[in-house]
Amino acid sequence: MAFLSAFTRLAGRLARSHLPRRTVRLRLTLLYGGLFLVSGATLLAITYVLVRHAVMGQVVKSFIPAPDNAPIPSPGMPPPGKSRSVELLPAQFQQVLKLQRAEALDQLLINSALALALMSVISVVLGWVVAGRILRRLRTIIATAREISATDLHRRLAFDGPADEIKALGDTFDGLLARLEASFQAQRQFVANASHELRTPLTRQRALGQVALSDPMPTVESLREAHEEILAAGVQQERLIEALLTLSRGQAGIEARHAFDLARLGGDVVDDRRAEARRRGVAIRQSFGAAPAAGHRPLAERLVANLVDNALCHNTLPGWVEVETRTVDGHAVLTISNSGPLVPPDAVERLFQPFQRLGTARTGHPDGLGLGLSIVHAIATAHDAAVTATPRAEGGLTVTVTFP
Numbered sequence: 001m002a003f004l005s006a007f008t009r010l011a012g013r014l015a016r017s018h019l020p021r022r023t024v025r026l027r028l029t030l031l032y033g034g035l036f037l038v039s040g041a042t043l044l045a046i047t048y049v050l051v052r053h054a055v056m057g058q059v060v061k062s063f064i065p066a067p068d069n070a071p072i073p074s075p076g077m078p079p080p081g082k083s084r085s086v087e088l089l090p091a092q093f094q095q096v097l098k099l100q101r102a103e104a105l106d107q108l109l110i111n112s113a114l115a116l117a118l119m120s121v122i123s124v125v126l127g128w129v130v131a132g133r134i135l136r137r138l139r140t141i142i143a144t145a146r147e148i149s150a151t152d153l154h155r156r157l158a159f160d161g162p163a164d165e166i167k168a169l170g171d172t173f174d175g176l177l178a179r180l181e182a183s184f185q186a187q188r189q190f191v192a193n194a195s196h197e198l199r200t201p202l203t204r205q206r207a208l209g210q211v212a213l214s215d216p217m218p219t220v221e222s223l224r225e226a227h228e229e230i231l232a233a234g235v236q237q238e239r240l241i242e243a244l245l246t247l248s249r250g251q252a253g254i255e256a257r258h259a260f261d262l263a264r265l266g267g268d269v270v271d272d273r274r275a276e277a278r279r280r281g282v283a284i285r286q287s288f289g290a291a292p293a294a295g296h297r298p299l300a301e302r303l304v305a306n307l308v309d310n311a312l313c314h315n316t317l318p319g320w321v322e323v324e325t326r327t328v329d330g331h332a333v334l335t336i337s338n339s340g341p342l343v344p345p346d347a348v349e350r351l352f353q354p355f356q357r358l359g360t361a362r363t364g365h366p367d368g369l370g371l372g373l374s375i376v377h378a379i380a381t382a383h384d385a386a387v388t389a390t391p392r393a394e395g396g397l398t399v400t401v402t403f404p
Contacts, residue, residue, distance in 0.1 A: 024138075025131045032127030037120050044112045052105055137166045141173055153181035201237040205230050246302055246375050254296045254382050262291035262300070262332045262403070263325040269304045270323055273312065282312055282338075283320045291325040291332035293403040295383040303379040304334065306372040307399055311338035316395070332403040340396035348389045348397075352377040376401075 137159060148155055156177060159170035212218060212226035267288055277284050293300070311321040319339040326333050343351075352373045373389075376399075380387045386402045 025128070025135055028131035028134075029124060029127040032131070033120060033124040036123040036127075037116070040116045040119060044116055048105070048109060048112065051108060134166070137170060141170060145173070148177070153177055153184060198237065198240065201233040201240070204233045208233070240371075244371070246299075246379075254299070256296075257294040258297060259292060259294050260297045260300065262293050262304075262334055263288040265297070265301050266304050266323055266325050266334065269301065269308055273305075273308055277312060277321065280312055280315065281317045281319070282315050283318070285320060285322040287322070287324040287326075289324075289326040291327050291334070291403075293332035293383075295403070299379045299382065303376050303401065304336075306376050307334075307336045307401075310372045310376075311336055311340075311397075314338070314397075315340045319396075328402075334401040334403075335398065337392070337398040338396045339392075339394070342395045343391040343397050345391055348391060351389070352387070 141157060144155065144157060156174045157170040158174065159167045208226050208230050212223060215222060267286070270284055270286055274284060308321065308323065315321070316339050321336065321338045324335045326335075377387055380401055384404045388400045388402075390398045390400075392398055
């Protein structure tokens, strides 16, 4: 019994392996052939009915009208003055004509069926060829997608020809490859920059520790100074890690949105930074109008804080920072302007990339990590908000965030 069951399963697998794979080309071919068969059969049926009706209507009349003075051949004929007819062909000839008409219709039906069968085969072959030509570019997309890896995302299909659906699919695929290439390149650059930034405080800590240990006659003051510098490097490393986590959280999106007032949030951030602004000699001007929004409040607070910190750090002495919230057409709008050095218009977009600042690719700046505006962009994207930055002609920057 077990042998029979195994043999049955093996036979089923062999039978399935010999069945043609149900590809799109095969389905299109069967569709073309089926449509031609149905259309041809319908056309032949209509033709047969019309021919049969025409043949039956053209029957050779076996009776013709007779004159009124013709003799009455039998008592059953109508009297003079009435419509009468006389037989033209004998009954045998009429029977022969009927047989000929039936044979001609049968021959027409047989020949039409043979022609339909032959043309159906030809239509299936032509449908297979046409479907192959139509799907040739689709097979190119499949082959290219199988060959492309993370190391050769620069490849493109670059289809030419008519602007049909296949070309639109190829152009969409090329656009996807372009976005993937840009994303991979940005990720590689981010990893390289992050590795550099994380290695810097570690190298500094190791150097400070080695210097302290190599001192043959260390004092309490020298050891304390070395430890304070090591702790400062650790704080810088913690800030960088926290900034990276915030950036990752902002890029991950928001699952649940809660209502908050952007004006109150901005007021809290400004109050926390007034002492820092006085230390830097920067005046803070504020104009908080009602600006209800929805999203992740801690992330939104980080967005406002990063913008204010960026405006304080990159400023002149004396300088100013203006923070404004308002509602425009139902949208909560945050605008932060500051005085400062001139910003080239072509460098604004680069400022929102991780570890980018004016004049250098990596941070190395005592007041920042080069992640502030990139975190702002990530949080705004997570909130479906729009961020625009405009350089001021007198120097400085104006950043506007519009919440949905």
